[in-house]
Amino acid sequence: MRAYNFNAGPAAIPLEVLERAQKELVNFNNTGMSVMELSHRSKDYEDVHNRANALLRELLGIPDSYEVLFLQGGASLQFSMIPMNFLKENETAHYILTGSWSEKALKEAKALGETRIIASSKDSNYSHIPTDYSLDGIEDGAYLHITSNNTIYGTQWQDYPTSPIPLIADMSSDILCKEIDVEKFSMIYAGAQKNLGPSGVTVVIAKKDFLARAQSNVPTILKYSTHADNKSLYNTPPTFAIYMLSLVLEWAKAQGGIKAIQKNNEEKAGYIYAAIDDSEGFYKAHATQDSRSLMNITFTLPNEELTKKFLAEAKERHFIGLAGHRSVGGCRASTYNAVPKEACMALAEFMNEFRNQNK
Structure with a gap:
């Protein structure tokens, strides 16, 4: 896989x-x-x-x-x-x-x-x-x-x-x-x-x-x-x-050129940002709403213990590269052009599941 x-x-x-x-x-x-x-x-x-x-x-x-x-x-x-x-x-x-x-x-x-x-x-x-x-x-x-x-x-x-x-x-x-x-x-x-x-x-x-x-x-x-x-x-x-x-x-x-790629990227990022925004503060985005990136989605969890648990469980499900940079901490999902929409949907689903189990 x-x-x-x-x-x-x-x-x-x-x-x-x-x-x-x-x-x-x-x-x-x-x-x-x-x-x-x-x-x-x-x-x-x-x-x-x-x-x-x-x-x-x-x-x-x-x-x-x-x-x-x-x-x-x-x-x-x-x-x-x-x-x-x-x-x-x-x-x-x-x-x-x-x-x-x-x-x-x-x-x-x-x-x-x-x-x-x-x-x-x-x-x-x-x-x-x-x-x-x-x-x-x-x-x-x-x-x-x-x-x-x-x-x-x-x-x-x-x-x-x-x-x-x-x-x-x-x-x-x-x-x-x-x-x-x-x-x-x-x-x-x-x-x-x-x-x-x-x-x-x-x-x-x-x-x-x-x-x-x-x-x-x-x-x-x-x-x-x-x-x-x-x-x-x-x-x-x-x-x-x-x-x-x-x-x-x-x-x-x-893929249909830049217009089609942009539309796909907006949908991909949308799944993950929705998981953040609908989490009632469990996940917090680092970037302000008007400056959010389509390519790099950064967010934190309530504490370091939960962050480590999130990353460990994510790795077990084959989600790779989600640890945030030390300057920000937390997590980061980079959703570049080649990242399939299915991967972003799966990550959003996992985020929702993890929140429900750990809130």
């Missing part, structure tokens, strides 16, 4: 994708080799690479005025690459803090230039997305950086800022989960290991004219232009991770 995988990342991958990869593992496209063995300069791999690019553009509606890059180093490397390329002397990079990952992004930018915190919800242990901030006076800034979804705290931006300067978003944990207007952003970046496939590749979507503004005094491998000019083939890319990305994107298209 397959586990009910609610891990926060690396996370669930569609079963159909895993089965296809298994089938093709030792003989991809009749080459007599695994895709892991192909030269990244070969026609067979080039087709995989280009297919992943084309599918991502189709699914997200990415215009031709944007580059799509496949990079390495995870989103964490982007925390440094962005200020290296775009934070010039006498400019300020602006950040809105909504969790640990935005804090880490800010830390890297601070090491490279001037930064400013526009807003933060840290004083409430990041239980909500800030709304009481002003973007007046930042017109000369280098960029505004946000983290669209916060895995640890279970919060998600519902409406993105309308920024007078380039808007950059770390969408590692919610890319492809709902419709977005790509043109609202100068750059979007995302590690693959939540909704796009296995860890190992990071997707960057960036306006070409924004990339043209980058500084020149950056090491070659850390220049976005290096990867854009070489179609993400400047050095050996993570070929197997990109192959898996292409399969996940094919799967997403077969």
Whole structure:
């Protein structure tokens, strides 16, 4: 039996994708080799690479005025690459803090230039997305950086800022989960290991004219232009991770695209949030109602003893990855695209049963 995988990342991958990869593992496209063995300069791999690019553009509606890059180093490397390329002397990079990952992004930018915190919800242990901030006076800034979804705290931006300067978003944990207007952003970046496939590749979507503004005094491998000019083939890319990305994107298209995926995600999260909201306080959501994430549902139980009991019984029923992060405690269910609706329904049913037996 397959586990009910609610891990926060690396996370669930569609079963159909895993089965296809298994089938093709030792003989991809009749080459007599695994895709892991192909030269990244070969026609067979080039087709995989280009297919992943084309599918991502189709699914997200990415215009031709944007580059799509496949990079390495995870989103964490982007925390440094962005200020290296775009934070010039006498400019300020602006950040809105909504969790640990935005804090880490800010830390890297601070090491490279001037930064400013526009807003933060840290004083409430990041239980909500800030709304009481002003973007007046930042017109000369280098960029505004946000983290669209916060895995640890279970919060998600519902409406993105309308920024007078380039808007950059770390969408590692919610890319492809709902419709977005790509043109609202100068750059979007995302590690693959939540909704796009296995860890190992990071997707960057960036306006070409924004990339043209980058500084020149950056090491070659850390220049976005290096990867854009070489179609993400400047050095050996993570070929197997990109192959898996292409399969996940094919799967997403077969589900009906972003609209269908968003509808499914709303239903999935709805089952679990209903179990929380209808529990008469037995379960308490960490995120405020207006900031709740579709991807990471965080909640606590009345005490530590019950929490341990809940997690132990959940594991016996093959629910995996439900322990909350130490920053919040309690529990967390990550309901990424590949988590089946049946898993979310089963979890909600178990939550109701556990409450009735332990209230």
